[in-house]
Amino acid sequence: GKRPDKVKPPRFKKKSNRQSARFTRNSFRFKNGVLRLSKIGAIPIVWHRRVSGEPSSVVLSMTPAGRYYVSFQVEQPLPVVGPASHRLSVDMNTKTFNFFNGRRWSQVWLPRPWLAALSAHKRLSRCEQGSKNREKARSRVAHICQRVTDLRTDFLQKLSTQLIHKNQVIMVETLGTKNLLKNRRLARAISDAGFGEFVRMLEYKCKWHGRTLVKVARFFPSSKLCCICHQKNVDLKLQDRWTCSSCHTEHQRDENAVVNIFVQGLRILAEGRSVLACGGTVRPKREFRRVPAKQETSSEVSGHAA
Structure with missing residues (x-):
C-alpha cells in the first residue's frame, strides 16, 4: 500500500x-x-x-x-484483569494529573538530578574532545539522565497500571507535544511530564486488558469552556482561576478542564463513533466525486460531518 x-x-x-x-x-x-x-x-x-x-x-x-x-x-498469555464499571477522564499538566473523580497525582519532582545534570553538562563542555576526562564526564551525564528517565518511567508505569485496573473507559486529551516544546520557558517542564509516553502506555495496556481509550480532539477548548453554561472564554490566559462572564461561576482551570474532557468523551461514545481500545475516534476519509457542471455546486462531499 x-x-x-x-x-x-x-x-x-x-x-x-x-x-x-x-x-x-x-x-x-x-x-x-x-x-x-x-x-x-x-x-x-x-x-x-x-x-x-x-x-x-x-x-x-x-x-x-x-x-x-x-x-x-517469549509468547505468554496476558494476565486476566476483571471488568470495571468506572469511567474516568484525565487532565494532564506540568505539575499534576487531575482526574474526574476529584483525585490528583503530583508529577514526579526531579530538582536534585537536574541540578546534578546541569553541573555535569558544564564540566563536559569544558573537556577536550577525545580525551579520557571527556569520556568520564560523558558517562557521568549519561548516568544522571538515565536516573531521571528511570524515575519518570516508574511513576508513569504505576499510574497507568492503576488507572487500567480500576476503570473500563479512560478519556484523555490529545496534546501536540512537539508544538508545546517550542515554548523555551516550559520546554523542560513539558518534557519531564512525559505526556506522550503516558498516553502510549495507556494505549497498549488498553489493548492488553480490553479497556477503551477515548482521545478528545487536540483543539477542543477544555480549559476555556465553562462546564456549566458552555460559554467559551476566548481571552483565557494561564491563570489558575477564572470567572465565567455568562453564569458568573468561578472555575479552577484544571478541574474545569477535566469535567469538559469527561463530557466530550461521553459525547463521542454516544454519537457512535468508532473508538478503538488502542486509540481515539476513527472516521473514514472523505470521498470526493464529481457531479454535473450544470448544477450549482461543483463538488459533493460524502462522509461524516466534521
Missing part, C-alpha cells in the same frame, strides 16, 4: 548511540538460568524475573550510561 507520510532518509546506527544486537533461535542457548550467545559464550546475568516458556529471540543492548540489558521474546 501507499505510505502515509513522505519517505525520509534512512537512519544508520552510530557507535555513540544505544548499541544492540539480536540473536535468533539458532544463535543462543538458554538452559537452567544460564544464557550462552554465539561468538560470546556464557554471560553472567542478574535476573529481574523468571523467564517462563521457550524464548524465540534474545536482544542484547547497551545504554549510553554503560548498562547492559538482555531481553527475551
